Amino acid sequence: MDDIGSDVEEIVAAIRGATHRVTVAKRTLAEVLVRATGHQTADEITHEVQKLQPDVSPSTVYRILEEFEELGIVVHTHLDQHAAVYHIARTVHGHLTCEQCGAMFEIPASHFDVLARDLRESFGFALNRHHVAITGTCADCRSLQP
Numbered sequence: 001m002d003d004i005g006s007d008v009e010e011i012v013a014a015i016r017g018a019t020h021r022v023t024v025a026k027r028t029l030a031e032v033l034v035r036a037t038g039h040q041t042a043d044e045i046t047h048e049v050q051k052l053q054p055d056v057s058p059s060t061v062y063r064i065l066e067e068f069e070e071l072g073i074v075v076h077t078h079l080d081q082h083a084a085v086y087h088i089a090r091t092v093h094g095h096l097t098c099e100q101c102g103a104m105f106e107i108p109a110s111h112f113d114v115l116a117r118d119l120r121e122s123f124g125f126a127l128n129r130h131h132v133a134i135t136g137t138c139a140d141c142r143s144l145q146p
């Protein structure tokens with residue numbers, strides 16, 4: 001079995017482990033998520049799923065994404081004002097987006113360690129490192145500014 005196959009089987013095992021039903025649609029969605037190289041909106045995921053299984057409806061995809069989130073299989077993040085994007089939970093990282101050019105940078109979640117500790121100690125608050133992107137101005141755009 002290739003890496004993609006074994007990653008899909010791992011997801012299927014997690015679904016079964018939670019005593020949820022494993023359907024063709026869920027298996028297909030798992031495969032699309034494992035194959036994805038970047039961040040995909042629910043619409044993009046639906047498009048990929050339908051290439052493999054044309055009968056799966058967008059509402060089914062949305063429902064499965066919700067279920068996968070509850071099971072900790074995927075996470076979503078908001079890169080800008082647009083739709084949420086999804087990826088497999090084990091590739092969690094922080095996101096920086098540039099307000100000038102729209103570029104997105106993935107950064108190791110460890111960059112938030114100090115902030116996370118401070119927020120926990122000061123406010124008893126648990127930081128979610130990946131849910132919302134940090135916005136600002138990237139190095140390239142800053143170098144263009146006077």
Ligand SMILES: [Zn+2]
Nearest residue numbers: 076078084131
């Ligand atoms: Zn959200």
Ligand SMILES: [Zn+2]
Nearest residue numbers: 039077087095
């Ligand atoms: Zn990401």
Ligand SMILES: [Zn+2]
Nearest residue numbers: 098101138141
């Ligand atoms: Zn920029």
